[in-house]
Amino acid sequence: xxxxxxxxxxxxxxxxxxxxxxxxxxxxxxxxxxxxxxxxxxxxxxxxxxxxxxxxxxxxxxxxxxxxxxxxxxxxxxxxxxxxxxxxxxxxxxxxxxxxxxxxxxxxxxxxxxxxxxxxxxxxxxxxxxxxxxxxxxxxxxxxxxxxxxxxxxxxxxxxxxxxxxxxxxxxxxxxxxxxxxxxxxxxxxxxxxxxxxxxxxxxxxxxxxxxxxxxxxxxxxxxxxxxxxxxxxxxxxxxxxxxxxxxxxxxxxxxxxxxxxxxxxxxxxxxxxxxxxxxxxxxxxxxxxxxxxxxxxxxxxxxxxxxxxxxxxxxxxxxxxxxxxxxxxxxxxxxxxxxxxxxxxxxxxxxxxxxxxxxxxxxxxxxxxxxxxxxxxxxxxxxxxxxxxxxxxxxxxxxxxxxxxxxxxxxxxxxxxxxxxxxxxxxxxxxxxxxxxxxxxxxxxxxxxxxxxxxxxxxxxxxxxxxxxxxxxxxxxxxxxxxxxxxxxxxxxxxxxxxxxxxxxxxxxxxxxxxxxxxxxxxxxxxxxxxxxxxxxxxxxxxxxxxxxxxxxxxxxxxxxxxxxxxxxxxxxxxxxxxxxxxxxxxxxxxxxxxxxxxxxxxxxxxxxxxxxxxxxxxxxxxxxxxxxxxxxxxxxxxxxxxxxxxxxxxxxxxxxxxxxxxxxxxxxxxxxxxxxxxxxxxxxxxxxxxxxxxxxxxxxxxxxxxxxxxxxxxxxxxxxxxxxxxxxxxxxxxxxxxxxxxxxxxxxxxxxxxxxxxxxxxxxxxxxxxxxxxxxxxxxxxxxxxxxxxxxxxxxxxxxxxxxxxx
Ligand SMILES: Cc1ncc(C[n+]2csc(CCOP(=O)(O)OP(=O)(O)O)c2C)c(N)n1
Ligand SMILES: [Mg+2]
Numbered sequence: 001x002x003x004x005x006x007x008x009x010x011x012x013x014x015x016x017x018x019x020x021x022x023x024x025x026x027x028x029x030x031x032x033x034x035x036x037x038x039x040x041x042x043x044x045x046x047x048x049x050x051x052x053x054x055x056x057x058x059x060x061x062x063x064x065x066x067x068x069x070x071x072x073x074x075x076x077x078x079x080x081x082x083x084x085x086x087x088x089x090x091x092x093x094x095x096x097x098x099x100x101x102x103x104x105x106x107x108x109x110x111x112x113x114x115x116x117x118x119x120x121x122x123x124x125x126x127x128x129x130x131x132x133x134x135x136x137x138x139x140x141x142x143x144x145x146x147x148x149x150x151x152x153x154x155x156x157x158x159x160x161x162x163x164x165x166x167x168x169x170x171x172x173x174x175x176x177x178x179x180x181x182x183x184x185x186x187x188x189x190x191x192x193x194x195x196x197x198x199x200x201x202x203x204x205x206x207x208x209x210x211x212x213x214x215x216x217x218x219x220x221x222x223x224x225x226x227x228x229x230x231x232x233x234x235x236x237x238x239x240x241x242x243x244x245x246x247x248x249x250x251x252x253x254x255x256x257x258x259x260x261x262x263x264x265x266x267x268x269x270x271x272x273x274x275x276x277x278x279x280x281x282x283x284x285x286x287x288x289x290x291x292x293x294x295x296x297x298x299x300x301x302x303x304x305x306x307x308x309x310x311x312x313x314x315x316x317x318x319x320x321x322x323x324x325x326x327x328x329x330x331x332x333x334x335x336x337x338x339x340x341x342x343x344x345x346x347x348x349x350x351x352x353x354x355x356x357x358x359x360x361x362x363x364x365x366x367x368x369x370x371x372x373x374x375x376x377x378x379x380x381x382x383x384x385x386x387x388x389x390x391x392x393x394x395x396x397x398x399x400x401x402x403x404x405x406x407x408x409x410x411x412x413x414x415x416x417x418x419x420x421x422x423x424x425x426x427x428x429x430x431x432x433x434x435x436x437x438x439x440x441x442x443x444x445x446x447x448x449x450x451x452x453x454x455x456x457x458x459x460x461x462x463x464x465x466x467x468x469x470x471x472x473x474x475x476x477x478x479x480x481x482x483x484x485x486x487x488x489x490x491x492x493x494x495x496x497x498x499x500x501x502x503x504x505x506x507x508x509x510x511x512x513x514x515x516x517x518x519x520x521x522x523x524x525x526x527x528x529x530x531x532x533x534x535x536x537x538x539x540x541x542x543x544x545x546x547x548x549x550x551x552x553x554x555x556x557x558x559x560x561x562x563x564x565x566x567x568x569x570x571x572x573x574x575x576x577x578x579x580x581x582x583x584x585x586x587x588x589x590x591x592x593x594x595x596x597x598x599x600x601x602x603x604x605x606x607x608x609x610x611x612x613x614x615x616x617x618x619x620x621x622x623x624x625x626x627x628x629x630x631x632x633x634x635x636x637x638x639x640x641x642x643x644x645x646x647x648x649x650x651x652x653x654x655x656x657x658x659x660x661x662x663x664x665x666x667x668x669x670x671x672x673x674x675x676x677x678x679x680x681x682x683x684x685x686x687x688x689x690x691x692x693x694x695x696x697x698x699x700x701x702x703x704x705x706x707x708x709x710x711x712x713x714x715x716x717x718x719x720x721x722x723x724x725x726x727x728x729x730x731x732x733x734x735x736x737x738x739x740x741x742x743x744x745x746x747x748x749x750x751x752x753x754x755x756x757x758x759x760x761x762x763x764x765x766x767x768x769x770x771x772x773x774x775x776x777x778x779x780x781x782x783x784x785x786x787x788x789x790x791x792x793x794x795x796x797x798x799x800x801x802x803x804x805x806x807x808x809x
Contacts, residue, residue: 020074021312021313021316022381023381023385023386024069024070024074024312024316025312026379026380026381026386027069027098027386027389028065028066028069028312029365029378029379030094030375030378030379031065031068031069031094031098032061032062032065032339032365033365033367033378034090034094034097034098034107034373035058035061035062035065035088035090035091035093036058036061036090036340036353036358037358037372037373038090038093038094038107038108038110038116039055039056039057039058039061039090039110039352040058040352040353040358041108041372042054042056042110042111042112043055043352044355044358046108046112054111055111055350055352056090056111056118056352057087057088057090057349057350058337058340058351058352058353059205059337059342059343059348059349059351060085060087060088060172060336060349061088061090062335062336062337062338062339062343063201063309063334063335063338064085064091064170064201064309064334065338065339066309066310066311066312066315066334067170067199067201067309067315067332067334068084068091068095068170069095069312070312070315070319071168071170071199071319071395072095072099072393072395072396073095073098073389073393074316074393074394075316075319076168076394076395077165077166077395078394078395078396078397078401079162079163079164079165079401080165080166080167080168080395081131081143081146081165081166081167081168081520082131082143082169082170083130083131083133083139083140083142083143083168083170084120084133084139084170085136085169085170085171085172085175085201086118086120086133086134086135086136087119087172088170089116089118089119089120090107090110092120092127092129093106093107093110093125093127094107096127096128097375098375098390099390099393099395099396100390101127101128101396101399101400102116102126102127103126104373106125106126106127107373108373118134119133119134120132120133120134121134121548122516122519122548122549122550123548123549123550128400128401128402130401131143131146131549132545132548132549134548135541135544135545136172136174136175136178137175137177137178137179137180138178138180138505138509138541138542138545140169140171140175140181140184140198141180141181141183141184141505141506141509142169142509142512142513142545143167143168143169143196143197143198144184144185144188144193144196144327145184145506145509145510145512145513145514146167146513146516146520147167147188147193147194147196148188148191148193148498148510148513149510149513149514149517149520149521150164150167150195150521151164151194151195151471152447152469152498153517153521153523155471155493155494156469156493156496158445158523158525159521159522164194164195164325165195166195166196166197167195167196168196168198168199169196169197169198169199170199170201171198171199171200171201172203172206173200173201173202173203173204173205173206173215174205174206174207174211176200176215176219177206179505180505180509180542183505184505184506184509185222185223185226185228186226186501186503187500187501187506188226188327189226190501191471191498193327194325194326194327195325195327196328197322197327197328197330198228198327198328198329198330199330199332200219200331200332201309201332201334202216202219202332202333202334203334203335203336204263204264204336205264205336205348205349206349207349209346210260210261210346211260212260213259213260213261216331219329219331220232220331223329227326227327228326228327228328228329229326229328229329230328230329230330231318231322231328231329231330231331232308232330232331232333233308233314233315233318233330233331233332233333234307234333235252235255235306235307235308235311235314235333236306236307236308236310236314237306237314238302238306238311239252239255239303239306239307240314242291245287245291246286246290246291247285247286247287247288247289247290247291247292248287248291250282250285250286250287250288251278251288251291253282254278254281255304261346262277263344264335264344264345264346265344265346266304266344267304267305267343267344268342268344268345270297270301271296271298271299271300272297274297274301274304275297275300278292305335305338307334307335308332308333309332309334310334310335310338315332318330336348336349337351340353340361341353341357341360341361365378366378366379402519403518403519403520403522404518404519404522405517405522405523405524406524407524407606407609407610407611408441408442408445408524408526408605409441409442410602410605410606411440413598413602414431414434414435414598414601414602415431415434415437415438416431416434416594416595416598417434417594419594419640420639420640421637421639421640422594422637422640423633423634423635423638424558424594424631424633424634424638424675425458425556425558425559425633425634425635426458426594426635427594427598428458428530428556428558428597428601428631429457429458429459429460429461429462430458430461430594431594431598431601432448432459432462433461433462433465435462436461437465442526442605443466444496445524445525446466446496446525446526446527446528447469447496447497447498447514447525447527447528448462448496448497448527448528448529449497449498449499449500449510449511449528450497450499450500450507450529450530450531451500451502451504451506451507451535452499452500452501452502453502453530453531453532454497454499454530455487456532457530457531457532457556457558458530458558459497459530460486460487462496462497463487463489464486464488464489466495466496466497467489467490467491467492467495467496468490468491468492468498468499469491469492469493469494469495469497470491470492470493470495471493472491472493473490473491473492473493474490474492475490476490498510498514504531504535504536504538504539504542505538505541505542506542507531507539507542508539508542508543508545508546508555509542509545509546510527510529511527511529511543511546511553511555511628512545512546513551514551514553515527515546515551515552515628516550516551516552518552524609526552526553526605526608526609527553527554528553528554528555528556529553529554529555529556530555530556530557530558531555531556531557532557532559532571533557533558533559533560533561533564533573533576533632534560534571534572534573534576535557536557536573536579536630537573537575537576537579540579543555543583543586544583546628547584547586547627547628550585550627552608552609552626552627552628553608553628553629554601554604554605554608554628554629554631556630556631556632556633557573557576557630557631557633558632558633558634558635559571559633559634559635560573560576560590560632560633560634560675560676560746560747561574561632561634561675561676561746561747562746562768562771562773562780562781562784562786563634563635563636563746563777563780563781564634564635565774565775565776565777565779565780566774566776567635567774569771569772569774570772572768572771572772573747573771574747574768574769574771575747575748576632576747577590577674577703577747577748577751578747578751580632581703581704581707581751585627585628586627586628586630586704587604587607587627587628587629587630587702588630588631588632588702588703588704588705589629589631589632589701589702589704590631590632590633590674590675590700590701590702590703590745591631591633591653591675591701592638592673592674592675592677592678592699592701593640593641593678594640595640595641596645596653596699596701597633599645599650599653599654600631600654600701600702601631603654604629604631607623607626607627607629608626608627608628609626610624610625610627611625632675632747634675634676634746636777638676638678638679639679641660652727652731653701654701654705655702655705655709655727656700656702656703656704656705656706656707656709656727656728657699657700657701657702657727657728657731658698658699658701658731659696659697659698659699659731660682660697660699661685661695661696661697662696662734663694663695663696663734664693664696664734665694665734666694666734666735666736667694667695667696667734667735667739668692668694668695668735668736668738668739668740668799668802669688669692669695669696669739669741669742669798669799670695670697670698670732670735670739670742670761671684671685671695671696671742671744671791671795672700672741672742672743672744672752672755673697673698673699673700673743673744674699674700674701674703674744674745674746674747674751675745675746676746677744677746677781677786678699680744680781680786680788680791681697682697683788684788684792684795685697687788687792688795692795692799696734696735698731703751703752706726706727706728706731706755707728707754710726710728710729710758712726713726713729714726726758728755729758729759732758732759732761733759737759737760737761738760738761738762738802739761739802740761740762740763740764740795740798740799740801740802741755741756741761741762741763741798742764742791742794742798743755743763743765743766743767744766744767744786744790744794745766745767745768746767746781746786747767747768748767748768748769749765749766749767749768749769750765750767751767752765752767753765762798762801762802764794764795764797764798766785766786766790766791766794768784768786770784
């Protein structure tokens with residue numbers, strides 16, 4: 001770790017004893033300085049060739065400086081994990097810098113290419129970020145689900161018995177508006193969540209405005225109703241002392257009654273304004289005039305802004321006072337921009353000090369010109385003492401806290417079900433059921449979860465064998481009463497299924513936590529989740545969040561498409577194939593047959609466990625670094641092919657496609673299909689086989705991976721000049737250069753349309769662009785034109801066009 005350039009040697013003669021709290025106050029000042037300077041530097045002192053505003057949030061940083069200083073330098077233990085509100089990223093990086101876990105260079109490149117990130121990022125930041133944040137609300141919920149996962153792995157005996165960490169979120173008050181926070185609260189309550197602290201930065205400001213005065217009462221009630229202890233950290237020690245003076249009670253009543261807007265405005269205006277307002281409002285109450293007279297304007301301002309969240313001693317007392325593992329909501333009163341010239345102003349969210357203000361700020365912090373990045377410049381405590389203090393900080397004693405776990409071996413073959421007719425969803429359930437029965441290490445590491453669709457997505461067999469996870473052992477009442485049921489859902493701390501209520505955000509955030517178990521808790525979990533495919537969109541931001549932090553999981557969206565027919569028009573999914581393709585960190589598959597699914601799952605379990613640290617820079621399929629897997633599965637029973645897949649076909653299934661019927665060299669037509677439309681693709685193929693001998697039938701198991709391979713190979717050729725070819729280029733090579741491709745899927749046709757650009761073939765795309773009509777599968781396939789007739793019509797159009805009888809528009 002490089003020292004900041006030019007940090008001078010520690011001065012002598014400053015050896016007066018400072019107590020612990022005084023050192024923390026000094027560090028707090030330094031953290032405030034560094035975070036403000038980092039943002040100032042990024043905006044004013046770096047080249048900005050494209051002129052786009054860099055930004056940063058000095059005011060948002062200032063409101064949590066005390067809380068974060070207290071936490072990181074004093075309260076937290078290495079096993080604790082923290083989600084920092086997005087805009088406090090510079091505070092986090094400054095703290096890491098002071099702890100020797102972050103380079104000055106990273107701060108100097110805040111929001112720059114390769115520099116410290118705008119919002120704390122597990123994957124992109126170089127220091128010790130526990131949970132990424134950025135999309136407000138998600139990091140908050142993450143702490144609750146991480147705590148559940150921590151308890152899950154502990155109760156199942158998968159850890160070495162280390163003490164449980166506290167999962168801490170520093171929450172912006174406006175984050176509570178995000179519905180996912182309430183969803184997480186309710187789910188946490190159901191599972192009796194423990195060891196979670198949500199410290200609410202109650203600065204009563206959001207991005208646009210001052211938040212509603214009535215929020216405070218609601219927060220209390222909301223959390224208490226969910227079984228949380230609410231601790232209000234409202235007044236600082238100076239205020240507490242003033243309240244004890246004659247006139248003090250009136251002052252407290254005034255503070256309690258002041259509207260958020262008035263309070264904020266006075267914070268901005270300062271001492272004289274406080275005096276005028278207080279005199280007007282309570283000046284005639286006994287003792288008040290004398291009380292006010294004891295403070296000059298500056299002191300009065302300091303008193304009135306001495307809220308609990310800015311008083312180091314009060315913060316420490318509160319946080320150290322927590323002695324049990326019940327979830328805690330700590331409402332810390334703060335001031336947005338505390339210690340900055342625009343403190344309290346409602347428009348301060350994106351405010352950045354101008355050069356003049358920064359000069360004054362620098363002087364106030366005693367930072368000499370040129371010493372802006374020095375760790376200790378401007379601090380009064382003896383620097384050797386500061387160093388010794390930092391070296392002894394409990395949180396940082398163990399160094400970086402990112403953990404790992406060895407991969408779990410994946411067997412050569414998963415228990416693939418036999419059966420002449422099956423849907424991919426049924427096959428998925430049976431493979432998991434088979435795994436549950438076999439009792440191998442792979443099965444023991446699986447944690448399944450589903451938002452109230454466990455039975456209807458075919459996870460019931462697995463759950464019958466592996467049980468539901470719960471802190472306490474509870475028997476299945478129906479079973480005890482000898483009532484017949486296909487579902488025997490005993491609950492126990494050893495259970496391997498986490499049943500969630502209907503909230504897809506929770507599902508994906510749980511997957512984010514479970515999928516990081518190896519990194520957070522040093523023990524491997526293989527999370528497997530199911531949900532109805534259309535509701536992927538309900539949880540989409542949370543899914544993106546999970547992928548962004550590199551959590552590893554398998555998620556099956558089922559049933560899907562319009563093929564879910566009688567399930568109802570409202571549940572049809574059209575866009576999910578494109579989501580699967582576009583989502584970074586997620587390899588999307590849509591198999592048609594169960595043997596393909598077995599291959600994909602087998603590969604998937606290994607892919608989840610690959611290690612990013614081994615990745616070469618050029619790995620385009622993420623095949624070395626790994627990722628998560630999305631399976632789009634269907635409820636349509638399909639005739640299963642009688643075959644044994646050879647190794648080459650298995651490889652192509654994973655690469656994304658294989659010829660179900662090989663084309664002859666120079667073939668003029670190929671039908672390309674994905675997923676549940678396989679039967680009609682096959683039927684259409686057999687119908688044209690006579691007329692178009694040599695035509696091919698291409699099974700696309702993953703348009704996502706085929707496409708990724710194609711674009712990456714093109715990039716490799718352009719940038720490295722090598723002769724890389726992509727699997728899809730090889731696949732389409734036998735066709736005539738002007739062959740037609742009829743593509744078909746139960747989803748948006750764009751997913752396969754790009755195939756035309758691979759070798760210049762003309763695509764006749766079939767797919768679904770509208771939804772909402774219920775009916776039988778064949779009625780809907782006919783109505784939306786993805787049935788056999790539609791495929792044949794498209795084949796005819798393709799052939800006519802190629803043979804020159806019809807010219808394309
Ligand atoms: C999901 C989402 N929506 C919108 C934003 C843009 N945004 C960033 S911070 C913020 C509000 C910040 O208020 P608060 O949480 O109270 O934090 P403060 O700035 O007061 O510290 C908004 C709307 C976002 N980051 N994420
Ligand atoms: Mg706020």
